[in-house]
Amino acid sequence: MRPRDLLIAVGVAAVWGFNFVAIDAGLRHFPPLLFSALRFALAAFPALLFVGRPQVAWKWLITVALVLGVCKFSLLFIGMHAGMPAGLSSLVLQSQAIFTMLFAVLFLRERPRPVQLAGLTVAVGGIAVVATRMTANLTAFLLVVAAAACWGVANVATRKAAPPDTLRFMVWVSALATGPLLMLTLIVDGPSTGLAALRAVNTEAVLALLYIALISTLAGFAGWGHLMRRYGAATVAPFSMLVPFFGIASAAVLLGERVHTVDVIGGALVVGGVLLGLVRARRPALVRVGA
Structure with a gap:
């Protein structure tokens, strides 16, 4: 990988890691569902006017929009709003790799190799370790795990869709998820709650919304799509394992979240298990969407 592209890969991981701090900031001002709706609306418009018509079947666009845009991000935002720490959310969400493999076996009839099953076992152990710290707020933890499961379904659907342009695909997914x-x-929240949140909007809320919609979604996927086209998923996918590092680090520095020993152990198992499953992969890794 060229040095410039290496910087892009690390930069996108950093952008997606810091995204969880931005989400935390936005959730202080907006209800979770409204915040998610505004995020996708801003990511879709006016970009939709310039990207051209979708290049994949509508059934896959609608499926990914509902599973990723509506379900995954709603569950993530609600989980974080319910008390799941930003840094820990960035780590637990990586369990999507576990669900992606499981759903690929169920729906794509893929046969995992022994090393992938070993990695899956290690990663599941890591999630179990992290769960021990969230026993006081297990609901928030399970909501983020459910978000990861939805991400896994979306990855399989995206594999079936095979979009030639990831950025265009995400713009259309964002547009279809907004409604x-x-x-x-x-x-769920009622018109009065949403209007009150919009009236009380401040600079922090606007910056958080702009960041997750324009920088994390549009710029992030533009860079990620460029790397995918040039190097392939098997080379690029492991860089997503840097997202929890940047997520936990930025949450510790900017939000004052404490990094517990359990987080480090669980995180090492999750990331290590996922990377183990990528060792000498014979097939391209599933294209992953939605950070």
Whole structure:
């Protein structure tokens, strides 16, 4: 990998890691569902006017929009709003690799190699270790795990869609997710709650929204898609394992979150297990979307 592209890979991981701090900031001002709806609305418009028509079947666009845009991010935002720490969320969300493998076996009839099963076992052990620290708020932890499971389904659906342009794909996914999310926030939170949040918006809320919509989603996927096209998923995918490092580090520095020994042990097992599954992969790794 060229030095410039190496910097892009690490930079995208850093952007996606810091994303959890931005989410934490935004959730102080917006209800989770409204925040998610605004994120996708801003990521879709006006970009939708410039990216051109979708290059994949509508059924896959709609599937990914509902599973990734609506379910995954709603569960993540609600989990973090319920008390799941930002840094720990960035780590637990990497369990999506576990669910991606499981769903690929179920729906794509892929046969995991022994080393992948070993990595899966190690990663599951890491998630179990992390869970021991969240016994006081197990609901928030399970919501983020459920978000990771939705991400796994979205990865398999994206594999079936095989989008030639990841950025264009994400813009259309964002556009299709916006409507259902707005309806959900109206039903769950009510119009008055959303209007009150919009009236009380401040600079921190706006910056958080701009960051997760424009930098994390659009710029992040533009860079990631460039690397995927040039080097392939098997080479690029391992760089996503840097996301928890940047997520935990930025949460510790900017939010004052304490890094526990349990987090380090569990994180090492999760990341190590996922990387073990990538050793001498004979097939391209599944394209992963949504950080």
